[in-house]
Amino acid sequence: MLSHFLLMVLYALLVSLFFSLLWRRGRREQIRLFLQIFIGMVGGGLLVAWLMYPFPSGPPAPIP
Amino acid sequence: MADSGTPSAPQPAPLPVQGNAAVAVLSAWLIPGLGHFYLRRRLRGVAFLVLVLVSILVGCWLEGNLYQVVPGQPLTILATLASMGMGFPYFLLRYALHYQGNIMGPGYEYGTAFLLTGGLMNLLLVLDAWDIVRGKKE
Numbered sequence: 001m002l003s004h005f006l007l008m009v010l011y012a013l014l015v016s017l018f019f020s021l022l023w024r025r026g027r028r029e030q031i032r033l034f035l036q037i038f039i040g041m042v043g044g045g046l047l048v049a050w051l052m053y054p055f056p057s058g059p060p061a062p063i064p
Numbered sequence: 065m066a067d068s069g070t071p072s073a074p075q076p077a078p079l080p081v082q083g084n085a086a087v088a089v090l091s092a093w094l095i096p097g098l099g100h101f102y103l104r105r106r107l108r109g110v111a112f113l114v115l116v117l118v119s120i121l122v123g124c125w126l127e128g129n130l131y132q133v134v135p136g137q138p139l140t141i142l143a144t145l146a147s148m149g150m151g152f153p154y155f156l157l158r159y160a161l162h163y164q165g166n167i168m169g170p171g172y173e174y175g176t177a178f179l180l181t182g183g184l185m186n187l188l189l190v191l192d193a194w195d196i197v198r199g200k201k202e
Contacts, residue, residue, distance in 0.1 A: 002126075007174050010122065011181070018115050018185055021108060022192055025202055 012041035085197045092193035094151045096186045099193030112189055119182035120153055127166035128175020130157055149183035149190075 016037035020030040083103050092099020097113030100106075123130075131143040148154045157163040165172060195201040 002170050007126075007171070011174075011178065014115055014119050015181065018112070021111055021115075022188060 008045050009042060012038050012045075016041065082199070083197050085194065088193045088197045089190055092190045093149070093186065096151065096153075096182075096189060099189060100196075103193060103196050105196070112185075116150065116182050116185050116189070117153070119178050119185065120150060120157075123175045123178030123180075123182060124157065124163060126171030126175030126178065127169035128172060128177070128179045129165035129167070130154070130163055130179055131176075132158070143180065146180050146187070147183045149185075149187035150179075151186055154183065 016034045019037055020034035024030045024033050088099045088102055091102050095113070096116035097109035097111070100109035100112060102109075131140055131147045133144050134140045165175060169175070192201065
């Protein structure tokens with residue numbers, strides 16, 4: 001379950017649901033905003049991951 | 065070209081003020097969604113309660129950091145305020161359940177993000193309740 005992707009999707013789901021309920025009142029508008037935020041977050045995350053793919057990850061950061 | 069003579073668009077009439085502002089804001093902060101429940105937005109209040117609680121529970125499950133002020137690290141003040149935004153759950157976790165994140169846990173960073181997000185969401189709910197009670201939002 002500790003998958004980066006699944007956690008990212010869960011986070012995007014929570015945030016997009018929250019803002020669609022907070023900022024919009026009509027059902028159609030809520031769905032529209034939900035899809036915009038959700039696709040924007042997940043798609044944006046995947047795009048950044050794709051752009052970073054050629055770069056080596058390097059050793060893990062030391063724990064402070 | 066000046067349009068000073070044209071009448072401006074009619075402004076929507078302000079919504080009627082409802083409920084007690086202090087009660088709405090305090091209850092909104094104390095329990096996520098309770099402010100909306102008090103203002104008779106019951107379905108929305110329940111939805112917000114579920115969303116904020118899920119965020120907090122996932123954060124705890126991932127053993128994220130529930131911030132507290134660390135001397136010499138001023139940014140932890142902001143993070144603590146954001147976490148305390150979740151209201152009663154913060155104090156329940158910190159002082160009753162003695163919750164502590166696990167920095168060695170694999171989900172630590174994600175969990176911290178979920179916990180902070182829960183607190184910030186609830187702060188936005190407090191502002192939303194304030195807007196509703198002042199008649200600026202439906």
